[in-house]
Amino acid sequence: MAHAAPASGARTPSARSRTTDVFSERAHRAAEWTTPVALGLVYGYWVAANNRSGGPITGWNLLLGFVSAIVFAALWTGIHALAPHMRRELHALLWTAFAGCAFGFLYSQTGATVLRSVGMSLAISAGVFLTLFYRFYTQEDAAGKRIR
Known part of the structure; x- marks a missing residue:
């Protein structure tokens, strides 16, 4: 069966399959610090709510929530900066340990x-590891570089 030859000036498959970056560089920089802060605040509130079990909000309960939020955000930021430099197995294991x-x-x-x-x-942790290992295994090569 005959196939049509590509027309001159046709785009290559890699150029067609590349996704466009919708957000600006400024939006990405803002997301680097707003994401851990927002996730930390949600986590801290959740810890404080679980700790008080529907009882009254106390000063110690607020302190526990804010300290939990700060620690969560700091660890998330550190892991987010460190993990991409690791092989995919350790990358998944590091996020798994954090989530667990x-x-x-x-x-x-x-x-x-x-x-x-x-x-x-x-x-x-087992579910997180399986999910992340599959994601990193299908999206990265053995050296940890993203496949584009």
């Missing part, structure tokens, strides 16, 4: 036993 620890601490604030908190965080 974050969930384990969050779950432990509900008053659950340590054994149950560890078991639940291991289950969450």
